[in-house]
Amino acid sequence: MTEGRLPPGQYLPRGWPVLHYGPVPKFKPDTWDFRVFGAVREREWSWTWGEFSALPTTEVRADFHCVTKFSLLDNEWRGVSTAALVEAVPPTPDVTHVMIWAEYGYSANMTLSDFTAADTVLATHHGGEPLAPEHGFPVRLVCPRLYAWKGPKWARGIEYLTADRRGFWEERGYHNIGDPWLEQRYSYQEAPGDGPVV
Numbered sequence: 295m296t297e298g299r300l301p302p303g304q305y306l307p308r309g310w311p312v313l314h315y316g317p318v319p320k321f322k323p324d325t326w327d328f329r330v331f332g333a334v335r336e337r338e339w340s341w342t343w344g345e346f347s348a349l350p351t352t353e354v355r356a357d358f359h360c361v362t363k364f365s366l367l368d369n370e371w372r373g374v375s376t377a378a379l380v381e382a383v384p385p386t387p388d389v390t391h392v393m394i395w396a397e398y399g400y401s402a403n404m405t406l407s408d409f410t411a412a413d414t415v416l417a418t419h420h421g422g423e424p425l426a427p428e429h430g431f432p433v434r435l436v437c438p439r440l441y442a443w444k445g446p447k448w449a450r451g452i453e454y455l456t457a458d459r460r461g462f463w464e465e466r467g468y469h470n471i472g473d474p475w476l477e478q479r480y481s482y483q484e485a486p487g488d489g490p491v492v
């Protein structure tokens with residue numbers, strides 16, 4: 295049943311579309327790292343691929359909503375819990391937002407509370423299989439409560455922010471928050487306080 299599951303304006307496509315800006319990066323396990331930096335309480339951290347892929351994982355079943363209007367229901371994601379990551383590398387108490395960074399400088403910002411929500415995950419698997427290269431292998435962020443552009447594929451790090459800053463699409467006309475249930479698609483829809491001035 296999809297009753298009540300589709301946010302306004304969304305439809306169910308056939309299959310899983312591939313959507314991103316730029317080329318699919320080549321995974322280089324020897325030099326790959328995942329960094330946590332910015333306003334850290336003690337010190338910045340980074341994991342090699344060997345270390346990151348050995349972290350405990352969690353499963354999340356969630357819907358996925360792209361601002362171009364396709365939605366995918368009941369995705370089974372598995373990966374590293376963002377809440378556990380923030381516990382492992384605590385931010386300073388004044389951190390309010392994070393920037394998720396990916397290959398080629400793609401980025402997306404969100405509140406620390408959206409980032410540490412129980413259904414937000416640094417996914418390495420979908421439907422029990424490792425992510426396909428075009429869907430973000432080896433790791434992508436998934437934050438089901440926000441439009442999918444907020445989930446960088448090929449993620450490489452998290453920056454802790456003490457003030458909000460716009461990411462890649464948020465600087466290019468998309469809404470700073472991006473709640474699909476409120477249809478927060480474009481920056482012109484923002485109310486005062488929804489985000490830093492474009």
Ligand SMILES: Nc1nc2c(c(=O)[nH]1)N[C@H]1C(S)=C(S)[C@@H](COP(=O)(O)O)O[C@H]1N2
Binds near residue numbers: 310447
């Ligand atoms: N690195 C990176 N991640 C990205 C994007 C991108 O351009 N670059 N596009 C986003 C957008 S707009 C969507 S809808 C989803 C699409 O994910 P999919 O290709 O796995 O369906 O990836 C998101 N993550």
Ligand SMILES: [Mo]
Binds near residue numbers: 313360361442443
């Ligand atoms: Mo999207």
